[in-house]
Amino acid sequence: MDRIKKLCERLTRCNVFADVGCDHGLCTLYMLENELCDSAIISDISEKSLAKAEKLLKKYIDGGICRPVCCDGLGAAGEADLVLIAGLGGENMISMMDRDGIPRNFVLQPMHSVPRVREYLLENGASITRDDVFESGGKFYFTVCGTRQGGSDSYSEACIKYGKGDVNGDLGRYLRLELAKKYAYLGGNAGGESRRRILRDIRLIEGVLSGETE
Ligand SMILES: C[S@@+](CC[C@H](N)C(=O)[O-])C[C@H]1O[C@@H](n2cnc3c(N)ncnc32)[C@H](O)[C@@H]1O
Structure with a gap:
């Protein structure tokens, strides 16, 4: 629940909001209850998942301001000016x-492969306007927010890997834990290519923690 609350803090006012892979539909409930959108689209590839959101949002669906669609991907989100995709894998x-195009404005919370998502967005002309991490229930969740166009963001190797969060906040906590894990691996049997990769990560993390920008 705390993850949803923190995720919703990243959502901004829009006309049409789309919650892709909505499952329970809680983020759409937040948008509609707080009048942060005029209408909403909830979509999910699974009928069973979508049914949960339909139950939660019945009042809004009956009122004609929330439209449920069972489909794969962004097929139903074309008219949305803000799209949330959260809790799915980055790939x-x-x-x-x-397949369907980068949404006009997006909030992404990939469960893994976050660096690949950043690279994809930057390689395809998108602009990343907020890229940070939050902690919830002892786990860390990265969110990548931005717009389809206008991309000229400068992203170092460290930013591609860890985003642009606040090293005095949750990013710092995440990186210190990662650093401890990397040193533990090094103390184990890591050799060859794997050792070189860990040493490189350590250098990157220590650079971010010490405030290096490149
Ligand atoms: C773990 S839930 C995340 C729910 C919610 N967005 C959240 O962040 O808590 C992932 C949901 O994405 C849906 N999903 C997975 N792949 C999808 C796809 N290609 N298109 C639409 N929905 C998808 C699943 O059916 C599932 O309901």
Whole structure:
């Protein structure tokens, strides 16, 4: 629940909001209850998942301001000016955007492959306007927010890997934990290519923690 609350803090006012892979539909409930959108589209590839959101949002669906669609990817989100895709794998998000286009404005919360998502967005002309991490229930969740166009963001190797969060906040906590894990791997049997990769990550993390920008 705390993850949803923190995720929703990233959502901004829009006309048509789309919650792709909506499952429970809680983020759409937040948008509609707080009058942060005029209408909403909830979509999910699974009928069973979508049914949960339909139950939660019945009042809005009956009132004609929330439209449920069972479909794969961004097919139903074309008219939305803000699209949320959260809780899915990064590679799945990339496949959707590759097939259906990058949404006009987006909030993405990939469960993994976040660096690949950043690379994909930047390589395809999108602009990343907020790229940070939050902690919830002992886990860390990266969110990547931005717009389809206007991309000229400068992203170092460290930013591609860890985003642009606040090192004095949750990003710092995440990186210190990662650093401890990397040193533990090094103390184990890591050799060859794997050792070189870990050393490189350590250098990157220590650079970010010490405030290096490149
Ligand atoms: C773990 S839930 C995340 C729910 C919610 N967005 C959240 O962040 O809590 C992932 C949902 O994405 C749906 N999903 C997975 N792949 C999808 C796709 N290609 N298109 C639409 N929905 C998809 C699943 O059916 C599932 O309901």
